[in-house]
Amino acid sequence: MHSNQAKLMPGNNYNCDPATPRSRLERLLRERELRKSNRLLQLNEEGRDGNKESELFGNDSYISEGEILGLPNEEEVLEGVAGARSLVDGWQWQDGRSSKQRLLVVANRLPVSAVRRGEDSWQLEMSVGGLVSALLGVKEFEARWIGWAGVNVPDDVGQRSLTKALAEKRCIPVFLDEEIVHQYYNGYCNNILWPLFHYLGLPQEDRLATTRSFQSQFDAYKKANQLFADVVNRHYEDGDVVWCHDYHLMFLPKCLKEYNNKMKVGWFLHTPFPSSEIHRTLPSRSELLRSVLKADLVGFHTYDYARHFVSACTRILGLEGTPEGVEDQGKLTRVAAFPIGIDSDRFIRARELPQVQDHMKELKDRFAGRKVMLGVDRLDTIKGIPQKILAFEKFLEENPDWRNQVVLLQIAVPTRTDVPEYQKLTSQVHEIVGRINGRFGTLTAVPIHHLDRSLDFHALCALYAVTDVALVTSLRDGMNLVSYEFVACQASKKGVLILSEFAGAAQSLGAGAVLVNPWNITEVAASIGYALNMPADEREKRHQHNFKHVTTHTSQEWAATFVSELNDTIVEAQLRTRQVPPLLPIKTAVDCYSKCSNRLIILGFNATLTEPVDALGRRGGQIREMDLKLHPDIKEPLKKLSDDPKTTVVVLSGSDRNVLDNIFSEYNMWLAAENGMFLRLTSGEWMTTMPENLNMEWVDSIKHVFEYFTERTPRSHFELRETSLVWNYKYADVEFGRIQARDLLQHLYTGPISNASVDVVQGGRCVEVRAVGVTKGAAIDRILGEIVHNKGMKAPIDYVLCVGHFLAKDEDVYTFFEPELPPESPPAARATLANAVRTSLPKFSPCKSGSKASRYKKQRSMSTLEKKENNHESGIPWQPTPRDRISLHEGSSVLDLKGDNYFSCAVGRKRSSARYLLGTSDDVVNLLKELHIILNHQVDL
Numbered sequence: 011m012h013s014n015q016a017k018l019m020p021g022n023n024y025n026c027d028p029a030t031p032r033s034r035l036e037r038l039l040r041e042r043e044l045r046k047s048n049r050l051l052q053l054n055e056e057g058r059d060g061n062k063e064s065e066l067f068g069n070d071s072y073i074s075e076g077e078i079l080g081l082p083n084e085e086e087v088l089e090g091v092a093g094a095r096s097l098v099d100g101w102q103w104q105d106g107r108s109s110k111q112r113l114l115v116v117a118n119r120l121p122v123s124a125v126r127r128g129e130d131s132w133q134l135e136m137s138v139g140g141l142v143s144a145l146l147g148v149k150e151f152e153a154r155w156i157g158w159a160g161v162n163v164p165d166d167v168g169q170r171s172l173t174k175a176l177a178e179k180r181c182i183p184v185f186l187d188e189e190i191v192h193q194y195y196n197g198y199c200n201n202i203l204w205p206l207f208h209y210l211g212l213p214q215e216d217r218l219a220t221t222r223s224f225q226s227q228f229d230a231y232k233k234a235n236q237l238f239a240d241v242v243n244r245h246y247e248d249g250d251v252v253w254c255h256d257y258h259l260m261f262l263p264k265c266l267k268e269y270n271n272k273m274k275v276g277w278f279l280h281t282p283f284p285s286s287e288i289h290r291t292l293p294s295r296s297e298l299l300r301s302v303l304k305a306d307l308v309g310f311h312t313y314d315y316a317r318h319f320v321s322a323c324t325r326i327l328g329l330e331g332t333p334e335g336v337e338d339q340g341k342l343t344r345v346a347a348f349p350i351g352i353d354s355d356r357f358i359r360a361r362e363l364p365q366v367q368d369h370m371k372e373l374k375d376r377f378a379g380r381k382v383m384l385g386v387d388r389l390d391t392i393k394g395i396p397q398k399i400l401a402f403e404k405f406l407e408e409n410p411d412w413r414n415q416v417v418l419l420q421i422a423v424p425t426r427t428d429v430p431e432y433q434k435l436t437s438q439v440h441e442i443v444g445r446i447n448g449r450f451g452t453l454t455a456v457p458i459h460h461l462d463r464s465l466d467f468h469a470l471c472a473l474y475a476v477t478d479v480a481l482v483t484s485l486r487d488g489m490n491l492v493s494y495e496f497v498a499c500q501a502s503k504k505g506v507l508i509l510s511e512f513a514g515a516a517q518s519l520g521a522g523a524v525l526v527n528p529w530n531i532t533e534v535a536a537s538i539g540y541a542l543n544m545p546a547d548e549r550e551k552r553h554q555h556n557f558k559h560v561t562t563h564t565s566q567e568w569a570a571t572f573v574s575e576l577n578d579t580i581v582e583a584q585l586r587t588r589q590v591p592p593l594l595p596i597k598t599a600v601d602c603y604s605k606c607s608n609r610l611i612i613l614g615f616n617a618t619l620t621e622p623v624d625a626l627g628r629r630g631g632q633i634r635e636m637d638l639k640l641h642p643d644i645k646e647p648l649k650k651l652s653d654d655p656k657t658t659v660v661v662l663s664g665s666d667r668n669v670l671d672n673i674f675s676e677y678n679m680w681l682a683a684e685n686g687m688f689l690r691l692t693s694g695e696w697m698t699t700m701p702e703n704l705n706m707e708w709v710d711s712i713k714h715v716f717e718y719f720t721e722r723t724p725r726s727h728f729e730l731r732e733t734s735l736v737w738n739y740k741y742a743d744v745e746f747g748r749i750q751a752r753d754l755l756q757h758l759y760t761g762p763i764s765n766a767s768v769d770v771v772q773g774g775r776c777v778e779v780r781a782v783g784v785t786k787g788a789a790i791d792r793i794l795g796e797i798v799h800n801k802g803m804k805a806p807i808d809y810v811l812c813v814g815h816f817l818a819k820d821e822d823v824y825t826f827f828e829p830e831l832p833p834e835s836p837p838a839a840r841a842t843l844a845n846a847v848r849t850s851l852p853k854f855s856p857c858k859s860g861s862k863a864s865r866y867k868k869q870r871s872m873s874t875l876e877k878k879e880n881n882h883e884s885g886i887p888w889q890p891t892p893r894d895r896i897s898l899h900e901g902s903s904v905l906d907l908k909g910d911n912y913f914s915c916a917v918g919r920k921r922s923s924a925r926y927l928l929g930t931s932d933d934v935v936n937l938l939k940e941l942h943i944i945l946n947h948q949v950d951l
């Protein structure tokens with residue numbers, strides 16, 4: 011997916027250059043071309059100048075245990091090939107300078123670990139691992155690495171001298187003391203997150219001890235992440251890209267954004283991200299997800315991992331998953347797959363180096379007459395080493411002819427040796443290898459050569475090159491770069507790769523490899539036989555497939571793509587933000603309120619005045635009863651405001667009359683139920699504008715559909731109102747609810763509503779079917795008329811505050827009050843502009859009595875005027891029409907809104923036609939409290 015994605019240049023301005031691609035895809039394609047041509051240029055130059063291998067990495071860039079990293083000062087580990095004509099060569103900063111973008115790579119490990127040789131002298135050794143290998147290939151940025159040097163340095167002299175030594179390699183150390191390393195790295199990272207993310211579950215052996223240590227390890231994890239953040243913050247410069255890596259640093263995005271919200275932050279996971287069912291077992295599941303979501307871009311090796319992450323966010327946090335990523339209150343975190351690669355040229359060229367040739371010769375001589383099988387893994391439970399060896403044993407058992415003709419070389423690099431699980435694995439593997447060698451070995455040869463150590467780069471390349479069959483049997487693996495490196499070194503031999511289907515690499519190399527389920531020892535044993543006997547033409551074909559992939563999906567591509575996508579994401583977020591209304595300026599709204607004398611406050615009910623629930627529809631973490639409850643802190647200010655003679659309060663809701671009666675009867679206000687179809691002053695009777703002959707025959711058939719889906723969607727429910735039906739799934743499983751909603755709509759459109767005069771309105775977690783034309787905006791003119799009439803208003807309304815969490819269709823209530831609407835505004839809104847004049851009587855009329863059920867099919871009372879205008883029998887959609895005009899007795903306008911005394915405000919939405927936004931009902935409470943305080947103040951004066 012990533013190869014056709016492209017870069018946004020720093021300082022880029024989309025609009026000034028007509029040749030500048032506008033869409034993301036255009037940019038991606040152009041960048042891809044650029045990268046290709048730069049790569050060709052680079053190869054040509056390297057061809058002319060001879061082999062640059064030594065310039066890049068020195069002869070010792072891959073250093074085995076104990077070897078000293080002696081890179082020349084000017085050729086930094088991170089700087090890469092001097093002649094590498096990077097993609098960013100052409101980058102233009104806004105001041106016209108050409109420059110590489112600064113990249114701060116933050117990973118648990120630096121690419122080097124330090125060994126102390128004296129009070130202030132250090133040896134730097136290359137760290138081994140896929141992440142290090144991949145990032146060494148990144149040459150396109152002016153990169154700095156920030157990470158732990160793998161050593162405890164308690165003293166100042168040591169810290170200063172190490173910082174200096176590392177600075178020469180463009181590395182910046184984070185100092186972690188022993189206790190933190192123990193709790194954070196050995197404990198939380200490697201004993202909890204690592205096994206969990208690889209589907210091995212949480213540690214179980216000693217549940218009590220685990221539970222006890224969990225909290226302290228998690229605290230240490232957060233503390234360590236904060237220490238990383240402190241170092242990043244100290245070195246950060248405006249415009250830098252900060253790229254956080256891996257499960258060690260899931261808390262980092264949050265720490266960084268809290269410090270500086272403008273920082274460009276990306277986070278990439280090198281391991282699998284497990285199914286949400288696994289992730290939800292983790293006690294700190296939500297905190298970790300929320301923190302990662304603070305990043306601008308979140309990347310994974312495969313689409314599956316990205317999908318699992320999004321699904322964890324929707325299922326555990328109740329957030330919205332979109333094709334772009336995860337959305338939380340309008341803030342999008344982009345989530346995408348960026349499969350890593352290797353610096354393939356380096357491996358291809360290495361094969362020609364004399365040191366490698368020498369190693370190859372040695373190996374060929376040593377194993378002459380036998381086929382070589384190879385395993386290269388860190389000695390980690392996820393790598394499936396015991397399973398691999400057992401499968402090899404089974405193969406030997408079943409194929410006696412092969413016993414003296416094949417050898418398995420297993421390189422098992424010691425890793426995380428302080429973690430008990432890893433110690434146990436070492437003895438387990440030794441025990442199995444010993445047993446098999448005892449069983450099938452001879453005086454002169456053993457079938458398995460097992461090495462508990464790492465090899466240097468040249469030895470490793472030689473081994474890859476002479477191998478006939480590589481065996482990668484990871485039980486789970488983020489990607490597995492060993493499989494890539496093997497393919498890169500097989501240009502002449504064209505050996506076979508047996509690859510676990512549970513390694514991320516299976517998705518990219520699946521076409522050329524022999525895929526196996528590593529748990530199925532019989533299958534792996536059979537695959538070994540198949541691979542050893544594979545005819546040359548099939549090997550050739552498979553190899554070409556994989557070779558092409560490995561050489562085109564390199565680590566350079568990977569990093570360049572990630573960073574360019576990150577740059578892009580930021581620009582897109584800025585563009586989106588510009589379309590988002592600003593937060594309500596509460597002080598201005600309150601000041602203005604205090605200066606006006608005939609004030610109208612229109613309030614929604616659901617999610618505006620109700621007790622807050624989280625994104626999963628839960629209050630205080632638990633699913634409670636589904637009835638809406640008034641926010642406990644709203645009562646006092648609401649009472650005070652509704653009692654104020656200069657303020658008219660209207661609650662305008664989709665809920666039915668009973669709900670509003672139950673909740674608001676003690677207040678002195680107007681209640682508009684069912685989106686304004688019913689109106690009542692709390693001291694008076696309900697009135698309606700329901701047309702008497704409104705056709706409601708559709709109700710029954712839709713009710714059946716809603717019942718059907720309610721029965722089949724746990725925790726969903728539906729409400730049967732007088733003018734609408736609402737199926738609500740906000741307490742149901744989000745994903746299932748959404749699928750069911752889609753299905754439900756399909757049923758509706760093809761059946762019950764195909765000929766009915768209804769509108770289908772989709773909310774975030776609900777589907778509503780209502781009589782056609784019913785909206786809050788359509789009702790507001792009649793409500794206003796009734797209020798003016800009832801109050802016998804003499805002076806115009808000079809202040810309107812309209813606050814609600816309305817469905818998009820009902821947002822016409824905001825535009826209704828806009829003093830200057832463009833000509834293309836909807837007729838309902840245009841017809842009722844503030845200066846509209848109405849002389850007729852209000853159109854609400856008393857409701858007829860009768861049971862709720864019987865009312866559905868009954869015709870409702872309405873004024874003679876409405877009867878004329880809303881003829882539904884004739885099938886004409888029922889729309890409020892610009893017929894009558896609202897005015898005061900003298901004929902002057904009922905509304906005197908000059909623009910600065912009108913405040914429309916959407917609650918809990920990011921996109922809205924309201925002028926302003928508020929976050930939650932808590933903010934509404936604060937607003938009403940401020941108004942209340944002003945009222946008190948006025949009374950005191």
Ligand SMILES: O=P(O)(O)OC[C@H]1O[C@H](O[C@H]2O[C@H](CO)[C@@H](O)[C@H](O)[C@H]2O)[C@H](O)[C@@H](O)[C@@H]1O
Binds near residue numbers: 488
């Ligand atoms: O630093 P260590 O604790 O010794 O572990 C070494 C690295 O192991 C993990 O590597 C992963 O990243 C590779 C590259 O993306 C991927 O191919 C592999 O499947 C992963 O296991 C770990 O994620 C790194 O952080 C460690 O440095």
Ligand SMILES: O=c1ccn([C@@H]2O[C@H](COP(=O)(O)OP(=O)(O)O)[C@@H](O)[C@H]2O)c(=O)[nH]1
Binds near residue numbers: 138492493
């Ligand atoms: O003796 C060794 C064995 C392995 N590696 C490197 O370690 C990395 C292992 O990466 P992989 O993605 O396969 O797994 P990880 O260890 O990161 O889980 C590869 O780049 C290998 O070249 C190494 O440098 N020396």
